């Protein structure tokens with residue numbers, strides 16, 4: 117009995133010696149319970165809203181994966197969410213009527229196989245890792261330029277082309293901290309038929325089949341005969357409406373927060389720079405100006421200067437409201 121008491125006293129002394137500062141012990145206790153709460157809550161509240169999204173317990177809807185070159189949205193339902201970070205860079209949180217949203221894009225040449233999404237909610241940091249899928253493996257396409265179009269890419273125009281690409285890069289990296297866009301997004305043509313997808317490699321040749329240059333197609337080509345009506349995909353400020361030697365008559369729309377859409381090879385423009393256009397407004401007529409081998413509409417989109425598949429932008433911006441109503445229905449059924 118006496119020996120046991122001695123042992124107990126001894127043990128207690130060791131404990132006192134090693135944990136001299138009480139807060140260290142409490143810190144670990146709090147940390148342990150915090151992780152336990154996250155793990156158990158996460159497992160019991162994960163809910164699949166559609167094939168891509170998970171509804172998390174902490175009031176955000178994050179994608180279950182991201183694909184290079186595609187548009188991704190995060191839907192925020194909880195007003196306690198203060199910050200969202202993707203691989204340490206903070207995203208803008210944009211107000212909508214019933215919810216808030218954020219978006220992000222990974223470039224086509226991204227090499228990371230996963231990204232970390234950190235949500236700050238009432239001072240707490242919640243972390244999610246989501247896998248990254250490579251761009252779709254599209255086959256190479258060959259484009260043959262006749263002598264008049266070949267002239268545009270000749271060395272005498274190199275300086276002019278470089279000057280233009282610098283100008284448009286600057287424009288697309290200019291972020292308006294204003295929301296112009298409205299939901300849902302609208303198709304730019306009444307009939308949508310994709311003739312060339314986003315992200316495929318292209319080889320440009322002359323009539324003698326000599327290779328002129330290679331490039332990646334950074335937009336989608338939509339079937340459109342000469343003078344087909346072209347509409348704004350969402351509300352925006354006209355950032356550029358004019359002529360470029362490679363893009364032809366073109367329009368760049370600033371939808372706000374770093375998001376732009378672009379319309380190339382137009383025959384006629386129906387808007388002026390700095391004008392506000394609404395979703396579905398007639399902005400121009402299709403054509404074949406610039407480097408183009410026949411009438412069509414080249415539709416482009418960028419976010420913070422990163423090129424993305426404009427079809428994924430339209431689809432995501434339409435699904436976000438659908439996803440929100442699905443959540444509301446799911447919640448009211450519980």
Ligand SMILES: [Zn+2]
Pocket residue numbers: 312333335336337413414415
């Ligand atoms: Zn194109």
